[in-house]
Amino acid sequence: xxxxxxxxxxxxxxxxxxxxxxxxxxxxxxxxxxxxxxxxxxxxxxxxxxxxxxxxxxxxxxxxxxxxxxxxxxxxxxxxxxxxxxxxxxxxxxxxxxxxxx
Amino acid sequence: xxxxxxxxxxxxxxxxxxxxxxxxxxxxxxxxxxxxxxxxxxxxxxxxxxxxxxxxxxxxxxxxxxxxxxxxxxxxxxxxxxxxxxxxxxxxxxxxxxxxxxxxxxxxxxxxxxxxxxxxxxxxxxxxxxxxxxxxxxxxxxxxxxxxxxxxxxxxxxxxxxxxxxxxxxxxxxxxxxxxxxxxxxxxxxxxxxxxxxxxxxxxxxxxxxxxxxxxxxxxxxxxxxxxxxxxxxxxxxxxxxxxxxxxxxxxxxxxxxxxxxxxxxxxxxxxxxxxxxxxxxxxxxxxxxxxxxxxxxxxxxxxxxxxxxxxxxxxxxxxxx
Numbered sequence: 001x002x003x004x005x006x007x008x009x010x011x012x013x014x015x016x017x018x019x020x021x022x023x024x025x026x027x028x029x030x031x032x033x034x035x036x037x038x039x040x041x042x043x044x045x046x047x048x049x050x051x052x053x054x055x056x057x058x059x060x061x062x063x064x065x066x067x068x069x070x071x072x073x074x075x076x077x078x079x080x081x082x083x084x085x086x087x088x089x090x091x092x093x094x095x096x097x098x099x100x101x102x
Numbered sequence: 103x104x105x106x107x108x109x110x111x112x113x114x115x116x117x118x119x120x121x122x123x124x125x126x127x128x129x130x131x132x133x134x135x136x137x138x139x140x141x142x143x144x145x146x147x148x149x150x151x152x153x154x155x156x157x158x159x160x161x162x163x164x165x166x167x168x169x170x171x172x173x174x175x176x177x178x179x180x181x182x183x184x185x186x187x188x189x190x191x192x193x194x195x196x197x198x199x200x201x202x203x204x205x206x207x208x209x210x211x212x213x214x215x216x217x218x219x220x221x222x223x224x225x226x227x228x229x230x231x232x233x234x235x236x237x238x239x240x241x242x243x244x245x246x247x248x249x250x251x252x253x254x255x256x257x258x259x260x261x262x263x264x265x266x267x268x269x270x271x272x273x274x275x276x277x278x279x280x281x282x283x284x285x286x287x288x289x290x291x292x293x294x295x296x297x298x299x300x301x302x303x304x305x306x307x308x309x310x311x312x313x314x315x316x317x318x319x320x321x322x323x324x325x326x327x328x329x330x331x332x333x334x335x336x337x338x339x340x341x342x343x344x345x346x347x348x349x350x351x352x353x354x355x356x357x358x359x360x361x362x363x364x365x366x367x368x369x370x371x372x373x374x375x376x377x378x379x380x381x382x383x384x385x386x387x388x389x390x391x392x393x394x395x396x397x398x399x400x401x402x403x404x405x406x407x408x409x410x411x412x413x414x415x416x417x418x419x420x421x422x423x424x
Binding site: 085 | 285287288291294295298
């Protein structure tokens, strides 16, 4: 039983890491600042959520799970705010969003 | 885990190299902050959560904010200029110096590796655990910082205060500072998060007696909260009376520390030698005042100069540079 929850937690963490990988790939490959922020913030937030969930499952204690949830919520707020500020500053400076070349 | 440690160590070396060799200052600051974060992870791997907390809060977070505010003060063209003129990094002088440092580092590493067998793994951990009961706290790091080696901590706080004094003596900054707020989002989020920051800061202070935490991480979180408030356009009008209060708050940590030491001396114990039954309370008092002072001092360093109060101050003969 305990090893089953361990495996489940590890699987959640691995899926979370895959989301981080996807976000990093987006940061490296996407053409402009807006699309990069989009990829990074969305994918990493979900990835961190899954890793926190995995760690919570592995810890098996409600207190630790609640602390991990709090960490995830705080990072969500900080990341969303940061991404929005970066995008608005870029927009305010007149950096044009990327459009497909004809 | 060994593979993870190896990658971590390699990344640290690569980041240091990047931080020192990159030619634009903005990139250097980013590399430095990334280095600080990875360094905190490295301290966690070395099972030193206290240092990890301090490194993440001060080494990466606050130093990053200080460096960014410095960059913001430089003329825009200067921050993007290459730091090193091209052409350096070759020639016999360069290779002589680099070779010397490489040789020195190699000798150091070799000595370290050879002396590794003789190094006792816990270091001073054993004697510390034996005397932990008489220190008044349960966290061995706090016991060292505020009891057994409290003079060192006193000096650290004195150095920080001296830095603030030097920063203030360099000149005035406009106060209240005019900030351009890019969107109402930041003030809203900061309003939401400030209570959380305060809670975390004082929880870190309080936890210091029995768990990783203490005055420096707590003060750093306090200062970070202040920096966020300043960035989101919160301004406080400082009256001359408020200014003198601010000076007391800035120096409270050092004052309480020195007063405690001197009064212990007068009571016949010796400078900062705590009697066992008072040690816990004394450490709490010193750490609380030091934490608040450290927060105020770090924030003052971020502001970067003495706040320039309203010009209606006839009794101040100092001419204000523009």
